[in-house]
Amino acid sequence: MTTLQLISEIKKKKSFLCIGLDVDKNKIPQHLLNEEDPIFSFNKAIIDATHHLCIAYKPNTAFYEAYGINGWKSLEKTINYLNETHPEIFTIADAKRGDIGNTSSMYAKAFFEDLAFDSVTVAPYMGKDSVEPFLAFENKHTIMLALTSNEGAFDFQTKKVDGKELYKQVLETSKTWKNSENLMYVVGATKAEYFADIRKFVPDSFLLVPGVGAQGGNLQDVCKYGMNKNVGLLINSSRGIIYASNQEDFAQAAAREAKELQQEMEFILDK
Numbered sequence: 001m002t003t004l005q006l007i008s009e010i011k012k013k014k015s016f017l018c019i020g021l022d023v024d025k026n027k028i029p030q031h032l033l034n035e036e037d038p039i040f041s042f043n044k045a046i047i048d049a050t051h052h053l054c055i056a057y058k059p060n061t062a063f064y065e066a067y068g069i070n071g072w073k074s075l076e077k078t079i080n081y082l083n084e085t086h087p088e089i090f091t092i093a094d095a096k097r098g099d100i101g102n103t104s105s106m107y108a109k110a111f112f113e114d115l116a117f118d119s120v121t122v123a124p125y126m127g128k129d130s131v132e133p134f135l136a137f138e139n140k141h142t143i144m145l146a147l148t149s150n151e152g153a154f155d156f157q158t159k160k161v162d163g164k165e166l167y168k169q170v171l172e173t174s175k176t177w178k179n180s181e182n183l184m185y186v187v188g189a190t191k192a193e194y195f196a197d198i199r200k201f202v203p204d205s206f207l208l209v210p211g212v213g214a215q216g217g218n219l220q221d222v223c224k225y226g227m228n229k230n231v232g233l234l235i236n237s238s239r240g241i242i243y244a245s246n247q248e249d250f251a252q253a254a255a256r257e258a259k260e261l262q263q264e265m266e267f268i269l270d271k
């Protein structure tokens with residue numbers, strides 16, 4: 001998917017909501033455990049109930065890898081279902097990969113070719129040659145960790161290196177890499193006060209913003225400081241939406257939570 005297509009979907013749906021598909025079998029409704037593939041059945045019901053309210057889905061691969069070969073099959077079925085039924089929806093494999101160049105090339109093939117995701121999250125720690133293999137794919141997006149939503153973000157990311165915070169070095173340096181127009185960045189919603197500064201480095205880039213909902217990030221604050229002329233934000237909520245109920249009504253309850261966020265977004269966009 002191109003960035004222009006993504007922007008057009010945001011405008012059409014009046015939403016920049018990304019729903020995280022982080023499926024934990026201990027949290028899904030009991031009745032689904034009798035299904036052949038409980039994880040896929042859960043995802044399909046959530047997607048069917050919420051696709052008109054969001055512009056992206058983000059399965060975190062950890063929640064699938066934890067179930068071995070069957071978990072990976074559920075992930076494959078989920079991305080295939082999304083690509084077949086809702087090709088206009090932006091898909092993010094939250095896998096936080098990155099390794100020496102030839103290994104990164106294999107990660108990129110796995111997520112962009114085999115699983116046909118639109119984007120994958122990548123860690124910047126190993127530098128340029130670990131990220132450029134992802135950037136080589138046309139109309140695919142590499143979402144690099146910049147300033148994460150967790151407390152541990154302060155251990156390294158905000159420390160100064162050559163007089164500048166590490167996350168700012170990541171933003172600035174990565175813009176010089178080959179095909180850097182394919183880059184987006186992860187910035188946690190819990191770090192709203194940093195967005196204005198971040199926008200000085202990457203005014204036009206899309207930011208994937210996890211941390212609204214279960215982690216307590218504030219949508220209004222993120223939008224106030226982080227929005228650009230093309231919106232430029234993909235706001236993710238996972239647990240806050242998909243686990244709104246663990247009863248038979250789980251998909252409708254998820255849709256209610258998603259609609260609440262979408263309406264808040266519509267209000268902000270109309271302002």
Ligand SMILES: O=c1ccn([C@@H]2O[C@H](COP(=O)(O)O)[C@@H](O)[C@H]2O)c(=O)[nH]1
Pocket residue numbers: 020022060094147148149150186187188210211212213214215236237238239240
């Ligand atoms: O800085 C980061 C980077 C990634 N995540 C991931 O986003 C979701 C958040 O889930 P919630 O249930 O809405 O808290 C999850 O997959 C994280 O691994 C993040 O939270 N922060």
